[in-house]
Amino acid sequence: DVKVTQSSRYLVKRTGEKVFLECVQDMDHENMFWYRQDPGLGLRLIYFSYDVKMKEKGDIPEGYSVSREKKERFSLILESASTNQTSMYLCASSRGLRLLYNSPLHFGNGTRLTVT
Amino acid sequence: TQLLEQSPQFLSIQEGENLTVYCNSSSVFSSLQWYRQEPGEGPVLLVTVVTGGEVKKLKRLTFQFGDARKDSSLHITAAQPGDTGLYLCAGADSGGSNYKLTFGKGTLLTVNP
Numbered sequence: 001d002v003k004v005t006q007s008s009r010y011l012v013k014r015t016g017e018k019v020f021l022e023c024v025q026d027m028d029h030e031n032m033f034w035y036r037q038d039p040g041l042g043l044r045l046i047y048f049s050y051d052v053k054m055k056e057k058g059d060i061p062e063g064y065s066v067s068r069e070k071k072e073r074f075s076l077i078l079e080s081a082s083t084n085q086t087s088m089y090l091c092a093s094s095r096g097l098r099l100l101y102n103s104p105l106h107f108g109n110g111t112r113l114t115v116t
Numbered sequence: 117t118q119l120l121e122q123s124p125q126f127l128s129i130q131e132g133e134n135l136t137v138y139c140n141s142s143s144v145f146s147s148l149q150w151y152r153q154e155p156g157e158g159p160v161l162l163v164t165v166v167t168g169g170e171v172k173k174l175k176r177l178t179f180q181f182g183d184a185r186k187d188s189s190l191h192i193t194a195a196q197p198g199d200t201g202l203y204l205c206a207g208a209d210s211g212g213s214n215y216k217l218t219f220g221k222g223t224l225l226t227v228n229p
Contacts (some may be wrong), residue, residue: 004158042221043159043204090158104149105206105217107158 003027006091006108013115019078021111023091031094032074033105034058034066036087043090049074081115088112118143120207122220130228132194137223139205140187146208148181148188149217153202195227 007022025032033048035058045058047066055066063085067075074093078085089112092105121140129135139148147166151159163172165181165188172179176199178191192199202224206217 040221043219092158104161104164105151105159107160109156109158 004091004093004106004108006089006111008111009109011111011113013078013081013113015082015115017078017081017115019081019113019115021076021078021089021091021113023074023076023108024072025074025091025093025106026072027093027095027106028071029093029095029106030071031096031103032068033092033094034064034074034076035090035092036060037090037110038087046076078113081113083115086113086115118145118207118209118218120205120218120220122203122205122223124223125221126224126226128226128228129195131196133227135192135195135225137190137192137203137225138187139189139220141207141218142186143207144185145218146185148185148208149206150179150188150190151204151206153204153222154200159202159204192225195225197227197229200225200227 004025013019031050034046035043037043044060046060046064047058049055049068052071065077088110090110091108094103094105096103123138149164150162152162153159163179168183168185170181176193180189202222204222205220
């Protein structure tokens with residue numbers, strides 16, 4: 001089974017802090033994704049990466065950056081955390097160069113970030 | 117921007133009842149996936165439908181993809197408390213190279229014993 005591991009389940013940070021969320025997958029997947037999930041808004045894509053050192057903006061990249069130095073690891077960085085970034089953050093991975101019908105997303109269990 | 121509308125947003129039923137959840141769009145998708153998310157966990161894939169009109173069954177769950185590949189439904193027969201969770205549909209763009217899915221906002225299902 002594919003395992004996507006997010007380093008923290010719960011995180012509390014102060015406004016203005018730099019925050020790192022880490023995600024590791026163990027199935028040699030090419031694609032990795034960061035989503036945030038908020039009540040009433042669903043899952044929104046922040047950034048994704050289809051290869052090492054490659055990244056693409058998703059729908060809501062403002063205030064975030066990402067790093068993918070190794071294939072198995074995809075980091076989400078909040079440069080200066082703000083209260084409106086309080087959310088559930090979900091990392092996912094998938095196989096293949098394109099998001100094919102036979103290549104579903106495998107999600108981690110999420111990091112609930114609170115910014116005070 | 118492609119949108120997927122899910123309905124209903126919330127559903128609370130008794131054990132043994134049947135239910136249908138809908139996922140609609142004005143856009144055509146090359147495929148559509150259904151996920152279930154339980155509290156404290158990430159979404160887990162239930163099924164992928166690819167062909168217009170396709171029907172797939174997973175035990176008591178029946179998934180259908182619309183003929184025009186713009187909509188989908190999930191029907192649960194004789195719901196059980198273990199079916200409780202957030203059901204999400206997600207569409208893959210048919211417009212070419214695309215690394216991302218469009219997610220609906222989800223249907224939160226509660227099945228009471």
